[in-house]
Amino acid sequence: MNVFRLVGDLSHLVAIIILLLKIWKTRSCAGVSGKSQILFAMVFLTRYLDLFTNFISLYNSSMKCIYLVCSFATVYFMFVKFKATYDSNHDTFRIEFLVVPVGGLAFLVNHDFSLLEILWTFSIYLEAVAILPQLFMISKTGEAETITSHYLFALGSYRALYIINWVYRYYTEGFFDLIAIVAGCVQTILYCDFFYLYITKVLKGKQLTLPA
Numbered sequence: 174m175n176v177f178r179l180v181g182d183l184s185h186l187v188a189i190i191i192l193l194l195k196i197w198k199t200r201s202c203a204g205v206s207g208k209s210q211i212l213f214a215m216v217f218l219t220r221y222l223d224l225f226t227n228f229i230s231l232y233n234s235s236m237k238c239i240y241l242v243c244s245f246a247t248v249y250f251m252f253v254k255f256k257a258t259y260d261s262n263h264d265t266f267r268i269e270f271l272v273v274p275v276g277g278l279a280f281l282v283n284h285d286f287s288l289l290e291i292l293w294t295f296s297i298y299l300e301a302v303a304i305l306p307q308l309f310m311i312s313k314t315g316e317a318e319t320i321t322s323h324y325l326f327a328l329g330s331y332r333a334l335y336i337i338n339w340v341y342r343y344y345t346e347g348f349f350d351l352i353a354i355v356a357g358c359v360q361t362i363l364y365c366d367f368f369y370l371y372i373t374k375v376l377k378g379k380q381l382t383l384p385a
Contacts, residue, residue: 181334
């Protein structure tokens, strides 16, 4: 494992912890898209079905378990424990418009036509667009809490670091996964406007608000 993947994994983990702590400490999930969290739970569930059949390393298995537990804990907090604080009025993105096309694409474009491989590919494609309900929610409210902005920045940074990881692996190992690279680039592009607002506003101590 190279340093770019390690830092990317840590950035991903930090994003998840930030979100969970935000919900737990404030006893509220206001400003967080439950639909994005459902999509992320679907991502981890379909990606890590090989958890008990394909052992790579203790680190790899541990991270898989952490992602699964944390993603479903977030969904539980949002739709059960703190359901009264969930802003369903602004979280209106139609996720079936993401899940169905992504499922079809995974069925048609994959590395190997087997159940686990199709589900893994589905998870890669779905992760690329899973943040859209959250970004759509921010566009409707016109703003995001600072802690939510930190969560999104860490989440976006994770994928950007993975792109560097893939470039590094291509030049050092000859590794090239077109599906993961294209999906990762799409995911990073979706964050570009947010990155700009985060750097120009949040890092200067201002709340993230969208231009009128």
